[in-house]
Amino acid sequence: MELVTPGIGLVFWTSIVFAILFVLLAKFAWKPILGAIKEREQSIEDALASAEKAKEEMKTLLSNNERILTEARAERDELLKDARDIREKMIAEAKGLATKESERLLQAARENIQNEKMAAITELKNQVAVLSIEIAEKILKSELSSDEKQKSLVNNLLQDVNLN
Amino acid sequence: MSNKIKTFRPILTCIFALLLCLNSSFANDNNDGAVAEPTHEEKFKPTEVIFEHISDSHDWHFWGEHEHAVSLPLPVIIYSDKGFDIFLSSAFHHGTHPYHGKYTYILKNDHIKVVDETEVVDDAATSKIIDFSITKNVASMFISVAIILSLFLSMAGAYKKNGIAAPKGKQSFLEPLVMFVRDEIARPNIGAKADKFLPFLLTIFFFIWINNLLGLLPIGANLTGNIAVTLTLALITFIVVNVNGNASYWKHILMPPVPWWLYPIMIPVELIGIFSKPFALMVRLFANITAGHIVVISLVSLIFIFKSMAIAPVSVAFALFIDVLELLVAFLQAFIFTMLTALFIGSAIEEHHHDDAHAEGAHAKHH
Amino acid sequence: MTVTGSIAAIGAGLAVIGAGLGIGKIGGSAMEAIARQPEAAAKIQTAMIIAAALVEGVALFGVVVALLGNG
Numbered sequence: 001m002e003l004v005t006p007g008i009g010l011v012f013w014t015s016i017v018f019a020i021l022f023v024l025l026a027k028f029a030w031k032p033i034l035g036a037i038k039e040r041e042q043s044i045e046d047a048l049a050s051a052e053k054a055k056e057e058m059k060t061l062l063s064n065n066e067r068i069l070t071e072a073r074a075e076r077d078e079l080l081k082d083a084r085d086i087r088e089k090m091i092a093e094a095k096g097l098a099t100k101e102s103e104r105l106l107q108a109a110r111e112n113i114q115n116e117k118m119a120a121i122t123e124l125k126n127q128v129a130v131l132s133i134e135i136a137e138k139i140l141k142s143e144l145s146s147d148e149k150q151k152s153l154v155n156n157l158l159q160d161v162n163l164n
Numbered sequence: 165m166s167n168k169i170k171t172f173r174p175i176l177t178c179i180f181a182l183l184l185c186l187n188s189s190f191a192n193d194n195n196d197g198a199v200a201e202p203t204h205e206e207k208f209k210p211t212e213v214i215f216e217h218i219s220d221s222h223d224w225h226f227w228g229e230h231e232h233a234v235s236l237p238l239p240v241i242i243y244s245d246k247g248f249d250i251f252l253s254s255a256f257h258h259g260t261h262p263y264h265g266k267y268t269y270i271l272k273n274d275h276i277k278v279v280d281e282t283e284v285v286d287d288a289a290t291s292k293i294i295d296f297s298i299t300k301n302v303a304s305m306f307i308s309v310a311i312i313l314s315l316f317l318s319m320a321g322a323y324k325k326n327g328i329a330a331p332k333g334k335q336s337f338l339e340p341l342v343m344f345v346r347d348e349i350a351r352p353n354i355g356a357k358a359d360k361f362l363p364f365l366l367t368i369f370f371f372i373w374i375n376n377l378l379g380l381l382p383i384g385a386n387l388t389g390n391i392a393v394t395l396t397l398a399l400i401t402f403i404v405v406n407v408n409g410n411a412s413y414w415k416h417i418l419m420p421p422v423p424w425w426l427y428p429i430m431i432p433v434e435l436i437g438i439f440s441k442p443f444a445l446m447v448r449l450f451a452n453i454t455a456g457h458i459v460v461i462s463l464v465s466l467i468f469i470f471k472s473m474a475i476a477p478v479s480v481a482f483a484l485f486i487d488v489l490e491l492l493v494a495f496l497q498a499f500i501f502t503m504l505t506a507l508f509i510g511s512a513i514e515e516h517h518h519d520d521a522h523a524e525g526a527h528a529k530h531h
Numbered sequence: 532m533t534v535t536g537s538i539a540a541i542g543a544g545l546a547v548i549g550a551g552l553g554i555g556k557i558g559g560s561a562m563e564a565i566a567r568q569p570e571a572a573a574k575i576q577t578a579m580i581i582a583a584a585l586v587e588g589v590a591l592f593g594v595v596v597a598l599l600g601n602g
Binding site for chain 1: 215218219220241294295296297298299301302305306309312313316317319320323324327328339342343346359362363364366367371390391392393395396397400450454
């Protein structure tokens with residue numbers, strides 16, 4: 001019974017002591033402590049948020065890089081392809097030109113040869129004619145050098161001529 | 165840190181010097197006493213010993229018995245119709261002498277009684293005096309308050325100095341406890357307004373916990389196992405809960421969600437509920453802490469009951485085990501008291517609708 | 532050896548039986564619940580402690596009555 005009978009003195013002292021303790025702690029301990037904890041939590045939260053943001057930025061940056069790299073690669077491929085095309089075209093063109101030129105040269109050479117040949121033939125003809133005349137002259141001269149010969153010729157000729 | 169220790173050191177030295185003086189003066193006093201030595205063949209009464217340990221006392225008893233007791237006398241403050249009487253409890257010489265103040269007082273079973281000229285207890289006069297003495301429990305409470313204040317004021321100082329830097333030293337031990345009260349007790353049970361009640365909950369938690377721990381010390385007082393202390397704490401909770409109770413809290417009590425013809429039953433039940441909750445808080449803390457003390461002392465008493473040293477290792481081992489368990493109980497009871505206080509505050513300030521409560525019940529059943 | 536004590540002690544003992552059964556049931560159910568849903572362990576523990584405290588409170592009333600009777 002005595003154990004469960006509260007003493008007034010102790011109730012009084014407990015009330016007073018607890019009230020004082022509460023006021024002192026609330027003002028000088030809990031306020032700064034809880035404030036500091038809250039502040040720290042806020043700063044950690046902010047730091048986390050900014051880290052998250054940085055991560056996000058990094059991600060966009062990375063994807064940008066990726067995109068730029070892909071683009072650059074595509075461009076390079078394009079350029080290479082173009083270059084190859086141009087080279088092939090140039091080679092083809094050069095080939096065409098060379099063939100044409102060589103044909104032209106051949107044609108010219110052939111014509112030249114023909115002309116030379118004609119000229120040579122004409123020259124030869126002329127020479128032959130001159131030579132023939134000279135030979136004929138000489139022959140005539142020798143044939144007609146004596147009277148007998150002239151007579152014989154006339155005879156021969158006259159013989160050939162048939163009086164038909 | 166070291167500066168603080170330096171400022172505390174003279175105070176500590178003074179306290180210890182005072183203790184030593186008192187002890188030695190008492191020892192002398194006792195030796196000079198003309199009282200005969202108590203008979204050692206006196207039968208050991210465990211109940212008496214246990215009750216002496218868990219009850220409040222007017223002097224802080226360290227060791228020794230009766231006239232050989234070494235104890236720290238505490239101030240006795242008595243208020244009567246004739247005014248205040250203030251004197252040291254050493255005036256009673258461990259209950260053997262009366263003290264002549266405005267009345268004549270004697271100390272009987274650690275209770276102060278008024279006696280008449282023939283040293284017969286005057287019950288009528290005794291019922292008129294109020295004992296406001298600084299008893300062992302009150303002194304222990306002062307010590308606990310000094311410990312709590314020095315712990316948390318220095319912790320607050322560390323926050324002022326370190327700002328929001330990572331906690332160190334005392335901070336890193338106490339901060340998780342503060343966070344525990346905030347995140348595990350206050351916020352889940354009270355909700356959005358939790359931070360408003362946090363200083364109260366923190367104070368009550370650390371007050372109970374530190375006092376529970378001090379009670380476990382060998383010469384400590386059984387403060388939180390005293391019904392007057394738990395009554396006061398429960399009363400404070402009762403006031404906080406009901407002062408903060410909102411309209412829906414009172415509506416739930418005065419107009420419970422039942423058919424009107426059940427009101428004659430339900431309203432008294434709800435009204436009793438208002439009082440039974442803090443009453444349960446009071447009894448729970450008192451009984452748990454007192455029971456722990458009783459078990460520990462009973463186990464130690466076994467040695468004297470069996471009058472054998474052979475039982476000592478067993479009883480010490482069990483007492484140690486229970487003591488370690490009591491460390492857990494010390495925390496658990498502080499936790500439960502604070503938790504239930506938070507729960508009651510939460511239910512008193514919650515803007516609840518009765519449908520929600522029923523839906524919650526159905527939800528729980530569903531699980 | 533003679534049996535001594537009061538009838539109040541028997542009352543206290545009966546109160547303890549009730550509380551023991553109640554708290555044992557709460558503890559057992561909480562264990563099962565935690566085994567089923569380990570992720571909800573913290574919440575279950577809190578609810579368990581509250582329920583155990585309420586049961587214990589009733590038992591302690593019995594103990595207090597026993598103490599009152601004990602004088």
